[in-house]
Amino acid sequence: MATIDLLGKQIEVDADGNLVNLDDWNEDIAKEIARTEGIPELTDRHWLVINFMRKEFIEKGDGPTVRRLTKESGVGTKELYALFPKGPAKKAARIGGIPKPKGCV
Amino acid sequence: MKKLLILGAGTGGTMMLNKFHKALDPMEWEITIVDHIETHFYQPGFLFIPFGIYKEEDVIRPKRDFFPKNVNVIMEEIDKIVPKENKVYLKEGTELIYDYLIIATGSEIAPEETEGLKGDLWYNCIFDFYTIEGAMNLAWFFEKWEGGKLVINITEFPIKCPVAPLEFAFLADWYFTEKKMRDKVEIHFVTPLSSAFTKEKCAEVMADYLTEKNIKTTVDFSTGRVDNENKKIISWDEMEVPFDCLVTVPTNKGNSCIERSGMGDELNFIPTDKYTLQSKDYENIFVIGDATDLPSSKAGSVVHFQSEVLFENIMSLINGKEMKAKFDGHANCFIESGFGKALLIDFNYETEPLKGSYPLPVIGPFKLLQETRMNHFGKLLFKWTYWNLLLKGRELPVSNEMTMTGKQIDEEKE
Numbered sequence: 001m002a003t004i005d006l007l008g009k010q011i012e013v014d015a016d017g018n019l020v021n022l023d024d025w026n027e028d029i030a031k032e033i034a035r036t037e038g039i040p041e042l043t044d045r046h047w048l049v050i051n052f053m054r055k056e057f058i059e060k061g062d063g064p065t066v067r068r069l070t071k072e073s074g075v076g077t078k079e080l081y082a083l084f085p086k087g088p089a090k091k092a093a094r095i096g097g098i099p100k101p102k103g104c105v
Numbered sequence: 106m107k108k109l110l111i112l113g114a115g116t117g118g119t120m121m122l123n124k125f126h127k128a129l130d131p132m133e134w135e136i137t138i139v140d141h142i143e144t145h146f147y148q149p150g151f152l153f154i155p156f157g158i159y160k161e162e163d164v165i166r167p168k169r170d171f172f173p174k175n176v177n178v179i180m181e182e183i184d185k186i187v188p189k190e191n192k193v194y195l196k197e198g199t200e201l202i203y204d205y206l207i208i209a210t211g212s213e214i215a216p217e218e219t220e221g222l223k224g225d226l227w228y229n230c231i232f233d234f235y236t237i238e239g240a241m242n243l244a245w246f247f248e249k250w251e252g253g254k255l256v257i258n259i260t261e262f263p264i265k266c267p268v269a270p271l272e273f274a275f276l277a278d279w280y281f282t283e284k285k286m287r288d289k290v291e292i293h294f295v296t297p298l299s300s301a302f303t304k305e306k307c308a309e310v311m312a313d314y315l316t317e318k319n320i321k322t323t324v325d326f327s328t329g330r331v332d333n334e335n336k337k338i339i340s341w342d343e344m345e346v347p348f349d350c351l352v353t354v355p356t357n358k359g360n361s362c363i364e365r366s367g368m369g370d371e372l373n374f375i376p377t378d379k380y381t382l383q384s385k386d387y388e389n390i391f392v393i394g395d396a397t398d399l400p401s402s403k404a405g406s407v408v409h410f411q412s413e414v415l416f417e418n419i420m421s422l423i424n425g426k427e428m429k430a431k432f433d434g435h436a437n438c439f440i441e442s443g444f445g446k447a448l449l450i451d452f453n454y455e456t457e458p459l460k461g462s463y464p465l466p467v468i469g470p471f472k473l474l475q476e477t478r479m480n481h482f483g484k485l486l487f488k489w490t491y492w493n494l495l496l497k498g499r500e501l502p503v504s505n506e507m508t509m510t511g512k513q514i515d516e517e518k519e
């Protein structure tokens with residue numbers, strides 16, 4: 001299993017580069033991953049999405065797709081792409097420390 | 106009398122009807138199937154229509170030709186299922202009751218989900234090839250087209266037959282080469298994925314083919330809207346791709362009757378156990394094929410592999426036994442690569458498409474993840490297999506579960 005260095009700690013990641021253990025995650029780690037993904041600062045809107053992703057993953061065993069995010073999180077598609085350019089579900093999952101959602105194959 | 110009700114008489118519904126008709130005692134069981142369209146479409150054939158390889162008559166047959174005698178056939182639109190009462194309501198008000206229900210209502214395109222897609226240019230220079238109308242209109246358009254920017258765009262995933270858009274690009278390259286106008290057509294493949302295909306290994310091979318065939322590729326493009334005036338597709342993050350002819354694979358959704366029944370997810374796909382194929386919410390409801398929310402590919406070959414599992418599990422349940430059959434996500438798809446050749450991929454939930462031969466080691470006759478003429482014949486033979494074996498629920502001479510026989514495991518990766 002591969003590991004990456006985040007804030008001076010070696011943290012396990014999967015083949016997609018997402019965190020393996022939910023417990024390795026915290027807000028500082030999230031901010032650090034966000035920076036490497038080209039998002040310098042996480043706003044309240046970012047957190048709303050990230051927390052929704054984590055909640056869904058814990059409840060359902062899989063993160064939501066963009067479509068589900070739009071429907072359930074209260075953040076529109078347009079805004080999602082502005083917050084997390086290119087792939088909102090994929091990026092928010094990485095920052096939120098959960099595996100890449102299976103729906104975004 | 107006990108009642109088995111099947112909703113949808115496409116690939117999956119027809120297979121299940123034939124299997125249960127043979128297995129269940131007609132003195133004890135009444136089997137009913139419901140659909141609202143008399144014609145069975147061989148959907149894999151739609152791919153070949155725009156290029157004049159297949160005509161309409163190659164891909165249509167009456168649905169009733171594939172139904173056994175002594176079953177109730179109802180040709181009417183399904184309004185909704187009320188699972189708590191074991192009832193189904195049809196549009197004209199008919200009420201049906203069931204002991205066991207199989208849902209096989211498939212998936213369909215929903216171009217209205219994307220702003221501007223079904224606007225002024227629809228079937229003028231924007232086409233789909235996932236319906237008979239789209240494929241036929243595109244064939245007429247291509248016959249007269251003088252060239253320009255041809256954009257092939259997948260709006261969002263999941264879609265049925267995820268290899269079809271790639272095959273379309275390869276066939277377009279061949280078609281315009283044969284017409285001696287390839288230099289006048291710029292082919293551009295635009296996908297929301299980060300690579301050419303959903304499966305990593307196969308994506309690398311496909312990316313090489315795209316480059317080799319001079320097909321431009323844009324990845325990470327999630328289509329937000331279509332600008333009809335300036336003939337552009339625009340992504341949610343404001344990237345733009347201009348087109349003269351747009352071949353779109355619109356959003357795919359389950360039928361609206363699933364939404365009306367409150368049984369689907371945000372795309373009307375039904376939450377289904379990925380191994381047993383039982384509905385996650387109701388014990389006496391099973392789901393097959395494109396209507397499920399499974400992470401397997403939405404393809405006819407997958408429906409076939411599922412049909413065996415579904416059959417065994419329902420039989421077990423009826424006989425009060427434990428359901429033992431498990432679906433492993435097995436998919437087996439030919440990928441047309443143009444110029445009379447094709448590739449074949451074979452994979453499941455856990456294993457990526459690998460190189461090797463299929464179904465037998467070395468002998469094949471089909472080669473996995475490699476381009477051969479034999480694979481192309483396999484693809485064309487699929488039409489015969491589909492009409493003559495698959496729909497009738499007959500056994501195919503290949504294993505239901507994916508096997509590693511004949512596959513080469515990449516040593517570096519292990």
Ligand SMILES: Cc1cc2nc3c(=O)[nH]c(=O)nc-3n(C[C@H](O)[C@H](O)[C@H](O)COP(=O)(O)OP(=O)(O)OC[C@H]3O[C@@H](n4cnc5c(N)ncnc54)[C@H](O)[C@@H]3O)c2cc1C
Nearest residue numbers: 113115116117141148149183211266360394395404405406
């Ligand atoms: C362009 C294209 C290329 C493809 N290529 C391949 C390929 O090469 N290989 C492969 O294996 N697969 C391929 N497929 C996929 C394959 O055709 C489908 O996965 C398969 O047909 C799904 O079967 P199904 O039974 O789930 O749904 P379907 O066969 O679509 O059947 C659904 C049925 O339900 C009926 N129905 C739906 N709603 C209602 C309602 N409310 N009331 C009454 N009836 C209703 C419909 O009329 C239909 O008859 C391709 C598909 C397309 C579009």
